[in-house]
Amino acid sequence: MLIKEKMQTEKFSTSEQAIIAFLLENPETLDNLTVQQIATKTYTHPSALIRLAKKLGFSGYSELRNAYLEEWKYLNSHFPSIDANLPFTNQDGLITIAQKMARLTQNTVEDTLSLLHHDELKRAKEILLKADNIRIFGTNANTLISQDFALKMNRIRKNVATSTNLAESLYEAYNCPSTSCGILLSYTGENLSILRIAQALKERGLPVIAITSIGENSLSKLADCVLSITTRERLYSKIGNFTINTSICYLLDVLYSVVFAENYQKNLDHLIEIGQVIDQRTSSLSVIQEK
Structure with missing residues (x-):
């Protein structure tokens, strides 16, 4: 379960709910705010942030903030123009579909990395x-x-x-x-x-x-x-x-x-050695021919 989902589904006190509402609405500002500043903005006590973090499974607010921001940044990056569920439409032509699938593959690798x-x-x-x-x-x-x-x-x-x-x-x-x-x-x-x-x-x-x-x-x-x-x-x-x-x-x-x-060289030498014995394929294309 995502941290965002935990915040929205688990039971919290009134002060903790106020902090959660602030975190969900202002993720882009959290890097620049201290515990005291967030407490002031949400009319809560700094200890409420510590209690919230521990309820969510973190040792303290800093750990919660870092994990939450990492999650938020991930969910809002890498897929700016392609829908992973519907990457093309019934109006797209052959090459357009091919282009969109190429972009989807590139985005996916970058996303996973x-x-x-x-x-x-x-x-x-x-x-x-x-x-x-x-x-x-x-x-x-x-x-x-x-x-x-x-x-x-x-x-x-x-x-x-x-x-x-x-x-x-x-x-x-x-x-x-x-x-x-x-x-x-x-x-x-x-x-x-x-x-x-x-x-x-x-x-x-x-x-x-x-x-x-x-x-x-x-x-x-x-x-x-x-x-x-x-x-x-x-x-x-x-x-x-x-x-x-x-x-x-x-x-x-x-x-x-x-x-x-x-074991880079050892593995490479082994693959080449057994390939010379086992792989009998030939090709007229010089680019793929073995030297």
């Missing part, structure tokens, strides 16, 4: 490097998307498997070797099947990397590391899962790349 934090990415890399077995759990299209990641990782001798049978996924989670880790994909972070898998992995002491939406959700609470998906699409009133799929693909490519980079 803005959500990446160095420490979380570093933690994810460490988990993947340490694991002897990596198991990916998702549903529907997420399962298909993850297969390319598994293929690339396996080619550099990292043992990755995608769980393709949802009915068997929980069994697979309980049967993972002790040196395994899990990558769990869920846009909402509330998919009950995925949550049961996360709980099974945690019970066995196996680390969990969650790829999910922004804000607090049940999956992010269970995970050791969270990578955020661009969060712009509604659940079903849309043309397709364009931004979700692009965002997941990008994050999985980033994970593969940071693992690859840990």
